[in-house]
Amino acid sequence: LAKTTQPISMDSYEGQEVNITCSHNNIATNDYITWYQQFPSQGPRFIIQGYKTKVTNEVASLFIPADRKSSTLSLPRVSLSDTAVYYCLVGRSSSNTGKLIFGQGTTLQVKP
Amino acid sequence: NAGVMQNPRHLVRRRGQEARLRCSPVKGHSHVYWYRQLPEEGLKFMVYLQKENIIDESGMPKERFSAEFPKEGPSILRIQQVVRGDSAAYFCASSPRSGDYGYTFGSGTRLTVV
Numbered sequence: 001l002a003k004t005t006q007p008i009s010m011d012s013y014e015g016q017e018v019n020i021t022c023s024h025n026n027i028a029t030n031d032y033i034t035w036y037q038q039f040p041s042q043g044p045r046f047i048i049q050g051y052k053t054k055v056t057n058e059v060a061s062l063f064i065p066a067d068r069k070s071s072t073l074s075l076p077r078v079s080l081s082d083t084a085v086y087y088c089l090v091g092r093s094s095s096n097t098g099k100l101i102f103g104q105g106t107t108l109q110v111k112p
Numbered sequence: 113n114a115g116v117m118q119n120p121r122h123l124v125r126r127r128g129q130e131a132r133l134r135c136s137p138v139k140g141h142s143h144v145y146w147y148r149q150l151p152e153e154g155l156k157f158m159v160y161l162q163k164e165n166i167i168d169e170s171g172m173p174k175e176r177f178s179a180e181f182p183k184e185g186p187s188i189l190r191i192q193q194v195v196r197g198d199s200a201a202y203f204c205a206s207s208p209r210s211g212d213y214g215y216t217f218g219s220g221t222r223l224t225v226v
Contacts (some may be wrong), residue, residue, distance in 0.1 A: 041220075042220070044155065044203070044217050099145060100145070100205075102156075
């Protein structure tokens, strides 16, 4: 699985848009980019997955440039409840290895 | 439409005792994964199972740890002769297909060894 690099921590204020960028220079042709969110004392929660360009759902948007060496998770108008750790993962959706490799993640602190 | 159910939520064991952690996957999911999260650390993969088969146990400690996912019933992560270093949050996840990264995680079992 491709190694990912993301900021250790970020601060934001309620109502702002937050963009968390993840670098994955060694992404392979068949790799997908997946983001998870983890609140304290809970298991990770799948947020969004994409392969190229832009993906949007009710929670977030994922922007992937043409070279796919990075991706940006965009959280619109964050609230205090968005305070969590956000993990970027890269791997082949068709892989049969099954395991997700989590990095350090980005701890997002939303302030009032 | 229940998600992944893990129990117990909290488990306290004395050193040397056995710990059994149970995980019921999302209905219809036949792939189960166990992860461990030590205090102030990230999630570490332990083992990947399909019904009655261990697919990848590369993250399991060589001794005292075992996992199963029987044809009927929940997946079990068993830790024999627990030590203080086993204190951690243990998360189970399930997916409908191998390599599907849209895993559903449970709320975890917090094991405390005293």
